[in-house]
Amino acid sequence: MLFHVRMDVQLPADLDPGERDALLAREKAYSQELQLDGRWPHLWRIAGEYANISIFDVASNDELHELLSGLPLFPHMRIHVTPLAHHPSDIHD
Amino acid sequence: MLFHVRMDVQLPADLDPGERDALLAREKAYSQELQLDGRWPHLWRIAGEYANISIFDVASNDELHELLSGLPLFPHMRIHVTPLAHHPSDIHD
Amino acid sequence: MLFHVRMDVQLPADLDPGERDALLAREKAYSQELQLDGRWPHLWRIAGEYANISIFDVASNDELHELLSGLPLFPHMRIHVTPLAHHPSDIHD
Amino acid sequence: MLFHVRMDVQLPADLDPGERDALLAREKAYSQELQLDGRWPHLWRIAGEYANISIFDVASNDELHELLSGLPLFPHMRIHVTPLAHHPSDIHD
Amino acid sequence: MLFHVRMDVQLPADLDPGERDALLAREKAYSQELQLDGRWPHLWRIAGEYANISIFDVASNDELHELLSGLPLFPHMRIHVTPLAHHPSDIHD
Amino acid sequence: MLFHVRMDVQLPADLDPGERDALLAREKAYSQELQLDGRWPHLWRIAGEYANISIFDVASNDELHELLSGLPLFPHMRIHVTPLAHHPSDIHD
Amino acid sequence: MLFHVRMDVQLPADLDPGERDALLAREKAYSQELQLDGRWPHLWRIAGEYANISIFDVASNDELHELLSGLPLFPHMRIHVTPLAHHPSDIHD
Amino acid sequence: MLFHVRMDVQLPADLDPGERDALLAREKAYSQELQLDGRWPHLWRIAGEYANISIFDVASNDELHELLSGLPLFPHMRIHVTPLAHHPSDIHD
Amino acid sequence: MLFHVRMDVQLPADLDPGERDALLAREKAYSQELQLDGRWPHLWRIAGEYANISIFDVASNDELHELLSGLPLFPHMRIHVTPLAHHPSDIHD
Amino acid sequence: MLFHVRMDVQLPADLDPGERDALLAREKAYSQELQLDGRWPHLWRIAGEYANISIFDVASNDELHELLSGLPLFPHMRIHVTPLAHHPSDIHD
Numbered sequence: 001m002l003f004h005v006r007m008d009v010q011l012p013a014d015l016d017p018g019e020r021d022a023l024l025a026r027e028k029a030y031s032q033e034l035q036l037d038g039r040w041p042h043l044w045r046i047a048g049e050y051a052n053i054s055i056f057d058v059a060s061n062d063e064l065h066e067l068l069s070g071l072p073l074f075p076h077m078r079i080h081v082t083p084l085a086h087h088p089s090d091i092h093d
Numbered sequence: 094m095l096f097h098v099r100m101d102v103q104l105p106a107d108l109d110p111g112e113r114d115a116l117l118a119r120e121k122a123y124s125q126e127l128q129l130d131g132r133w134p135h136l137w138r139i140a141g142e143y144a145n146i147s148i149f150d151v152a153s154n155d156e157l158h159e160l161l162s163g164l165p166l167f168p169h170m171r172i173h174v175t176p177l178a179h180h181p182s183d184i185h186d
Numbered sequence: 187m188l189f190h191v192r193m194d195v196q197l198p199a200d201l202d203p204g205e206r207d208a209l210l211a212r213e214k215a216y217s218q219e220l221q222l223d224g225r226w227p228h229l230w231r232i233a234g235e236y237a238n239i240s241i242f243d244v245a246s247n248d249e250l251h252e253l254l255s256g257l258p259l260f261p262h263m264r265i266h267v268t269p270l271a272h273h274p275s276d277i278h279d
Numbered sequence: 280m281l282f283h284v285r286m287d288v289q290l291p292a293d294l295d296p297g298e299r300d301a302l303l304a305r306e307k308a309y310s311q312e313l314q315l316d317g318r319w320p321h322l323w324r325i326a327g328e329y330a331n332i333s334i335f336d337v338a339s340n341d342e343l344h345e346l347l348s349g350l351p352l353f354p355h356m357r358i359h360v361t362p363l364a365h366h367p368s369d370i371h372d
Numbered sequence: 373m374l375f376h377v378r379m380d381v382q383l384p385a386d387l388d389p390g391e392r393d394a395l396l397a398r399e400k401a402y403s404q405e406l407q408l409d410g411r412w413p414h415l416w417r418i419a420g421e422y423a424n425i426s427i428f429d430v431a432s433n434d435e436l437h438e439l440l441s442g443l444p445l446f447p448h449m450r451i452h453v454t455p456l457a458h459h460p461s462d463i464h465d
Numbered sequence: 466m467l468f469h470v471r472m473d474v475q476l477p478a479d480l481d482p483g484e485r486d487a488l489l490a491r492e493k494a495y496s497q498e499l500q501l502d503g504r505w506p507h508l509w510r511i512a513g514e515y516a517n518i519s520i521f522d523v524a525s526n527d528e529l530h531e532l533l534s535g536l537p538l539f540p541h542m543r544i545h546v547t548p549l550a551h552h553p554s555d556i557h558d
Numbered sequence: 559m560l561f562h563v564r565m566d567v568q569l570p571a572d573l574d575p576g577e578r579d580a581l582l583a584r585e586k587a588y589s590q591e592l593q594l595d596g597r598w599p600h601l602w603r604i605a606g607e608y609a610n611i612s613i614f615d616v617a618s619n620d621e622l623h624e625l626l627s628g629l630p631l632f633p634h635m636r637i638h639v640t641p642l643a644h645h646p647s648d649i650h651d
Numbered sequence: 652m653l654f655h656v657r658m659d660v661q662l663p664a665d666l667d668p669g670e671r672d673a674l675l676a677r678e679k680a681y682s683q684e685l686q687l688d689g690r691w692p693h694l695w696r697i698a699g700e701y702a703n704i705s706i707f708d709v710a711s712n713d714e715l716h717e718l719l720s721g722l723p724l725f726p727h728m729r730i731h732v733t734p735l736a737h738h739p740s741d742i743h744d
Numbered sequence: 745m746l747f748h749v750r751m752d753v754q755l756p757a758d759l760d761p762g763e764r765d766a767l768l769a770r771e772k773a774y775s776q777e778l779q780l781d782g783r784w785p786h787l788w789r790i791a792g793e794y795a796n797i798s799i800f801d802v803a804s805n806d807e808l809h810e811l812l813s814g815l816p817l818f819p820h821m822r823i824h825v826t827p828l829a830h831h832p833s834d835i836h837d
Numbered sequence: 838m839l840f841h842v843r844m845d846v847q848l849p850a851d852l853d854p855g856e857r858d859a860l861l862a863r864e865k866a867y868s869q870e871l872q873l874d875g876r877w878p879h880l881w882r883i884a885g886e887y888a889n890i891s892i893f894d895v896a897s898n899d900e901l902h903e904l905l906s907g908l909p910l911f912p913h914m915r916i917h918v919t920p921l922a923h924h925p926s927d928i929h930d
Contacts, residue, residue: 001246001247001248002137002247003247003269003326004137004139004146005327011912012292013849013912027182028181028182031182032182032184035182035183035184036184042135042148043180043182043183044095044097044177044178044179044180044183045177045178045179045180045181045902046097046175046176046177046178047175047176047177047178047840047898047899047901047902047905047918048176048842048901048902048905048906048916048917048918049916049917049918050906050911052180053097053175053177055135060187061187061188061189061269061270061271061326062187062271062272062326064269064271064326064327065271065272065324065326065327066271068326068327069327069329074329075290075292079327079328080327080328081269081326081327081328082139082140082146082267083139083140083141083189083247083250083267083269084137084138084139084140084146084247085137085138085139085140085247085248085250085251085252086137086138086248086251087136087137087138087145088121088138089120089121089124089125089128089136090128090136090137091125091128091129094897094898094899095898096698096898096920098699104261105664106198106261138251139267140189140247140248140250140251140254140267141191141250141251141254141255141265141266141267142265142266142267143255143260153838154698154838154839154840154920154921154922155698155838155922155923157698157699157920157922158696158698158699158922158923159922161698161699162699162701167701168662168664172699172700173699173700174698174699174700174920176840176898176901176918176920177898178898178899178901178902178903179899179902188323190323190325190332197447199384199447213368214367214368217368218368218370221368221369221370222370228321228334229366229368229369230281230283230363230364230365230366230369231363231364231365231366231367231437232283232361232362232363232364232453233361233362233363233364233375233433233434233436233437233440233453234362234377234436234437234440234441234451234452234453235451235452235453236441236446238366239283239361239363241321268325268326268332269325269326269327270323270324270325270326270332271323271324271325271326272323272324273322273323273324273331274307274324275306275307275310275311275314275322276314276322276323277311277314277315280432280433280434281433282433282455282512284513291478339373340373340374340375340455340456340457340512341373341457341458341512343455343457343512343513344457344458344510344512344513345457347512347513348513348515353515354476354478358513358514359513359514360455360512360513360514362375362433362436362453362455363433364433364434364436364437364438365434365437374509376509376511376518383633385570385633399554400553400554403554404554404556407554407555407556408556414507414520415552415554415555416467416469416549416550416551416552416555417549417550417551417552417553417623418469418547418548418549418550418639419547419548419549419550419561419619419620419622419623419626419639420548420563420622420623420626420627420637420638420639421637421638421639422627422632424552425469425547425549427507454511454512454518455511455512455513456509456510456511456512456518457509457510457511457512458509458510459508459509459510459517460493460510461492461493461496461497461500461508462500462508462509463497463500463501466618466619466620467619468619468641468791470792477757525559526559526560526561526641526642526643526791527559527643527644527791529641529643529791529792530643530644530789530791530792531643533791533792534792534794539794540755540757544792544793545792545793546640546641546791546792546793548561548619548622548639548641549619550619550620550622550623550624551620551623560788562788562790562797569726571663571726585833586832586833589833590833590835593833593834593835594835600786600799601831601833601834602746602748602828602829602830602831602834603716603828603829603830603831603832604732604748604826604827604828604829605654605712605713605715605716605719605732605826605827605828605829606656606715606716606719606720606730606731606732606827607730607731607732608720608725610831611748611826611828613786640790640791640797641790641791641792642788642789642790642791642797643788643789643790643791644788644789645787645788645789645796646772646789647771647772647775647776647779647787648779648787648788649776649779649780652804652805652806653805653881654805654827655881655883655890678926679925679926682926683926683928686926686927686928687928693879693892694924694926694927695839695841695921695922695923695924695927696921696922696923696924696925697841697919697920697921697922698919698920698921698922699920703924704841704919704921706879711745712745712746712747712827712828712829713745713829713830715827715829716829716830717829732826732827733825733883733884733890734747734805734808734825734827734883734884734885735805735881735882735883735884735890736805736806736808736809736810736881736882736883736884737806737809737881737882738880738881738882738889739865739882740864740865740868740869740872740880741872741880741881742869742872742873747884749885756850805884806884808884808885809882809884809885812884812885813885813887818887819848819850823885823886824885824886825884825885825886
């Protein structure tokens with residue numbers, strides 16, 4: 001089941017550079033693990049913004065929330081979820 | 094080069110049912126042709142709305158506009174385009 | 187799986203009163219069938235508005251879209267869906 | 280009498296972790312007490328957000344405000360209330 | 373129990389003048405009946421707009437919706453309700 | 466001459482509790498003085514929010530601004546004023 | 559007493575050209591009468607828009623509403639009023 | 652003196668095709684005349700929308716309004732003007 | 745050439761009172777100098793808000809930006825400019 | 838390929854003046870380098886605001902994002918990108 005997710009990042013201005021690097025490294029590892037297991041099939045940067053548009057493929061709303069609220073950057077992001085359905089003109093399936 | 098496109102459809106209330114069916118059939122054929130040639134790789138319905146979220150893969154802004162303004166439903170849609178870039182955490186090259 | 191759905195109704199000003207009554211009767215029957223089979227567990231009127239807030243309980247986004255787009259009033263409504271997850275303080279399992 | 284309430288939480292970035300845990304524990308206890316006595320019948324997490332949608336069942340606007348302004352997280356939330364009425368298609372009395 | 377209600381009127385451009393006068397006369401009579409029985413204690417015009425701000429005093433959300441949806445102008449208005457509570461600095465008990 | 470005023474309060478997170486209490490006491494005294502002399506005839510809490518809706522009765526825009534800008538909480542509030550006029554259906558002269 | 563008024567005009571697409579000219583002539587005459595008697599001291603076009611920004615000088619909110627609602631274009635305009643007060647840095651009085 | 656202008660076109664759904672073609676031809680001729688005389692130095696289509704972003708170079712606000720309100724499509728466009736100034740980092744004088 | 749300018753002031757909460765007074769004194773002097781030389785012909789307080797609406801009379805967009813960006817409060821204000829043109833119903837030349 | 842970019846700057850209130858000057862000098866140098874190599878052909882100040890409107894000419898969305906995210910002021914700006922296409926009335930090929 002697919003969900004469209006937009007994430008806008010806003011890091012605190014006074015974040016320690018070392019902490020910041022560690023935080024971003026954890027975010028990257030977390031994200032890549034989910035991409036590899038197939039639950040985060042698409043991840044795009046919005047050109048010009050510190051934000052991304054992602055597609056998640058999960059079994060339920062609860063699983064989606066668990067994944068998103070587990071993001072290391074979760075406390076520093078504004079997230080908006082849009083549930084997606086099959087489009088009648090889609091040539092897949 | 095990828096673009097995120099949201100399209101919201103608003104058909105005129107007094108559209109003749111026959112015209113409406115013909116219009117939607119042309120839209121479907123047009124869309125599937127672009128999906129087949131690889132320029133419209135993703136097409137999803139937004140659950141509960143007469144709207145879609147799509148990903149286009151084109152060589153330029155001009156090509157994107159030519160494709161979108163050629164949609165049979167173009168006069169009846171509100172369209173918003175967001176340019177996408179590679180995300181540094183994306184596991185696909 | 188629960189979804190929060192807000193529906194705002196806007197009937198055409200020139201709708202024939204007979205058609206209007208028939209349309210609303212079909213909407214009511216459709217809604218009550220879904221309430222009875224458990225997929226539309228809550229339906230509330232927003233005080234002062236021709237709008238409702240509903241909770242749907244379905245197996246997938248696709249099922250949700252099928253139910254909503256099948257509403258007799260669908261062409262005359264603006265609908266917004268919010269996916270719901272379990273809250274950690276909720277006393278119901 | 281039912282009210283729809285959306286609460287968006289925004290904790291201060293520099294909140295002491297111990298204070299934070301104590302605050303969230305008080306919020307949970309407060310919420311569960313109201314759920315148990317029947318005045319907070321529904322509590323859902325919005326998937327992907329630090330926010331909830333709740334239904335309150337109280338005797339008056341004053342009682343609702345007393346309950347909401349007493350929430351331990353009240354100073355850290357943006358709250359919006361929508362009064363609900365019986366819907367004519369609702370199958371429950 | 374008090375509610376703050378804002379109503380914005382938008383009459384159809386092609387409304388027959390005779391129908392319009394009859395409609396407005398019914399609205400006025402309806403409004404004055406509710407003012408006289410104490411359930412619509414305040415009614416103000418917003419300067420420069422075809423809109424009003426009103427205070428209603430009713431026993432429940434259901435009663436409020438019954439009154440508002442019974443307004444002759446209801447199909448031609450956008451209405452927004454805000455529930456009011458006692459203010460701790462209010463000098464009236 | 467009546468004005469509708471909405472005030473949303475946002476106290477600084479790091480306000481000293483003693484200062485806060487003193488500030489709120491001054492606000493209450495100031496508000497009650499204006500209520501008693503008839504220039505602030507209505508003051509309501511918006512249910513669920515740290516905000517109020519008020520009606521002021523003053524001789525001019527200048528007098529209104531003098532009263533509002535003199536509020537002890539003025540630096541911590543977002544205020545919006547709407548001028549009110551007599552409504553033709555109002556039963557009070 | 560001064561008020562800032564923004565008016566956005568939206569004429570019906572199917573307005574008869576003769577009626578339109580007569581309507582605009584009445585609007586101009588009405589406006590110039592009020593400018594001459596000093597109650598509409600400033601009237602500016604917003605560059606690029608069918609809209610104006612005006613300053614009115616009237617004795618009360620009621621007088622302002624009477625003037626604005628009497629505009630021949632009133633049914634075809636969206637109007638927003640902002641009450642103005644003396645600015646402490648203003649060099650006039 | 653430069654101005655940034657965004658124009659969104661909304662043609663009436665029932666516009667006669669012949670009238671529509673004539674109108675668009677007049678718009679094109681008008682636009683190209685202004686481009687040739689240097690007062691409309693840039694004209695871009697917004698990808699995916701029936702809208703443009705333009706730069707105008709005129710001597711005054713009045714001249715700008717005269718040019719824009721003279722556009723054959725003016726009654727069918729929503730226009731927004733932003734005045735531009737020299738940027739201190741601009742390498743052109 | 746006239747411009748409509750709205751300025752909303754937001755002083756930092758922790759501004760030193762002495763610095764604040766000096767800053768406001770410089771703002772007042774700067775403003776009055778421009779009023780006296782005729783380039784800032786109108787300055788009004790928005791009733792109830794720490795904001796003003798002003799009319800500037802300058803030779804160009806560049807001059808306007810130079811004046812506004814030179815305001816001592818410029819770093820603490822949100823400013824929005826609207827270019828004004830002659831209105832055809834204006835009785836002044 | 839052209840992109841319209843709006844950038845709104847918001848420097849931290851407590852930025853050290855020396856750091857601020859160095860940061861702005863780096864921003865200017867970076868911007869002028871891109872103007873000189875032709876990838877940032879237009880840069881305008883929005884009159885009255887600490888903001889600019891720019892046109893970028895790049896080969897791809899990725900190149901655009903690389904340029905924008907490399908701006909020394911990037912962490913202190915809100916940026917919005919609009920992709921531009923050729924306009925059919927544009928007199929330049």
